[in-house]
Amino acid sequence: MNKSIGPEVKVVYGRLWRYVTPHKLIGFIAVIGMAATAAIEAALVYLLQPLMDDALVAKNLEQAQWIPIAFMGIFVLRGLSGFATEMSLGWIGRRVISDLRCHVFDKFLTLPIRFFDSQAAGPLLSRMTYNVEMVAESVTSVVTIAVRDTLTVIAAFGVMIYHSPTLTIFVAILFPIVAVIVRLLGVAFRRYSSRIQDSVGDVTQVSDEVIRGNWVVKAFGGYKYERDRFAEADGRNFKQNMKLIRVRSLGVAVTQVVFGFGIALVIYLAGRQSIEGVLSPGQFISFFSAMMLMLQPVRRITNVNATLQRGVAAADSLFMILDQENEQDKGRFEKERADGDVVFDHIDFTYGDAEDPVIRDLRVEVAAGSTLAIVGHSGSGKSTLVSLLPRFYDVDAGEIRLDGIPITEYSLASLRNNISVVSQDVVLFNDTIRANLAYGQLEPPSEEELLKAAEAAHVLEFVNDLPLGLDTIVGDRGVLLSGGQRQRIAIGRALLKNAPVLILDEATSALDTHSERRIQDALNALMENRTTLVIAHRLSTVEKADRIIVLDAGRIVESGNHAQLLAKNGHYAALYRMQFSEETQDE
Ligand SMILES: Nc1ncnc2c1ncn2[C@@H]1O[C@H](COP(=O)(O)OP(=O)(O)O)[C@@H](O)[C@H]1O
Ligand SMILES: [Mg+2]
Secondary structure, eight states: OGGGOOHHHHHHHHHHHHHHGGGHHHHHHHHHHHHHHHHHHHHHHHHHHHIIIIIIITTOTGGGTHHHHHHHHHHHHHHHHHHHHHHHHHHHHHHHHHHHHHHHHHHHHHSOHHHHHTSOHHHHHHIIIIIHHHHHHHHHHHHHIIIIIHHHHHHHHHHHHHHOHHHHHHHHHHHHHHHHHHHHHHTTHHHHHHHHHHHHHHHHHHHHHHHHTHHHHHHTTTHHHHHHHHHHHHHHHHHHHHHHHHHHHHHHHHHHHHHHHHHHHHHHHHHHHHHTTSSOHHHHHHHHHHHHHHHHHHHHHHTHHHHHHHHHHHHHHHHHHHTSOOOOOOOOBOOSSOOOOEEEEEEEEOOTTOSSOSEEEEEEEEOTTOEEEEEESTTSSHHHHHHHTTTSSOOSEEEEEETTEEGGGBOHHHHHHTEEEEOSSOOOOSSBHHHHHTTTOSSOOOHHHHHHHHHHTTOHHHHTTSTTGGGOBOOGGGTTSOHHHHHHHHHHHHHHHOOSEEEEESTTTTSOHHHHHHHHHHHHHHHTTSEEEEEOSSGGGTTTOSEEEEEETTEEEEEEOHHHHHHHTSHHHHHHHHHHHHHHHHO
């Protein structure tokens, strides 16, 4: 059997094994339980011989009065050992599941954003659920096969040899032939099982999108499109499962037929031995029962490879996640509170495998406490530029410095601790408004601080109308709130964080002109004494910036303050005029 286990399988199983070894004591109980089960079952078939010969054939119940009592004892013991085995193996299995899940989850927290850009959420989530269960199932099955099944086979063999060595030799020749046939059928196994996992991921992905994007489906009548997409993913899953079931059940059927023929031969030989007086009826029954007892365990042992492969396929894709490189966090420098002097020094940046750089040779300095506004058409690289400062992505060339020190020399925690971000897409967690405001704060803020921030971000304004106030749950991703309300919470969160560097990426885009003006006051107050990088779709918020840069295809095409840029009558002036005419239309 071991010959077919490749080095890759060994490596994966070796790694899985490390999830099991911490539970040695429980494992020990499981091994004892399994060994006891094997011994008890063998004892059971052994007892059939005296029951038959001494009691039934001899028609002498007195001689065999102890047999029913022995049977009762054996069944009690079997119940006990079975219970101990199931409980301890179940415990280990669930622990492995829980540990693996925690590891993968922790990994999700430390993987770079780049990783999530390149992966759909569905398959990642299904690995957390489906694959992890598969792995644990495979581990406990393999352990059961290695201990209980192996011992059962040995014990049953012992009983058989005891009763009839010649018949045992015959069976010993027959079994391996059957095993080879069964193995040949199991080869196709691994291919299918890994494909099934992928197709489960597709099913999750489509369902997840429909659940999240439900209103888009309704508004645009995407029923047919989604149904077709789901039918395709689901159909693929069905087909692959059926292939697996076909291989598996064909294996079982052929095995049974081959076994049937073998058993007929055994019966024939046993019959002859019995006529020759070598084998008593009791011995025959006991021998035969021992052989039947072996069938299932032997089948599982010959199939152990498939069980292994199934676990390995599932574990492989989990370990692939665990082996991904984490965010680079080699910097040691820590600064409690930076002054906020930011320099982008000739930086270049390209997303993943994309061909064109999104930021090209960009140089700009933002003095501590000043405001830099970034304007430009959508897709010009504004959001990308500001996302480089908290190191959501690392630059390809050039350097970004905070207080004169390259940001790569800061520890990620310290760097990000000095930066507040209100991003274009607000992310809220399914928790209370209060928890969302205080999100990520090491020490929970005082009620006073919290209220102050909520007030300034005009969160209180709508919170006061909610029956549960700040303790209202916002729903999955904040669905229970309007876009503007979500944005105000995001602004409140940034206010509360009170970091020296502030990034506002279209922070007020979801607000109407009226609320925007009022929140702008709060933001203006916030921007005082703070280095601010602001991206605004309304140029009125940009006017007061100390410096404005106009981006086009990742390059600075214009820079200066509002008056200077208007006087230049170039890109900025054009953008401004366009905006201005829109605003007058608005009102
Ligand atoms: N995560 C990403 N992966 C790959 N390309 C991206 C990613 N985010 C943005 N881009 C691309 O980078 C360019 C600039 O995007 P962005 O910085 O969001 O522009 P802006 O904020 O100015 O509208 C766009 O062409 C966009 O398609
Ligand atoms: Mg943007």
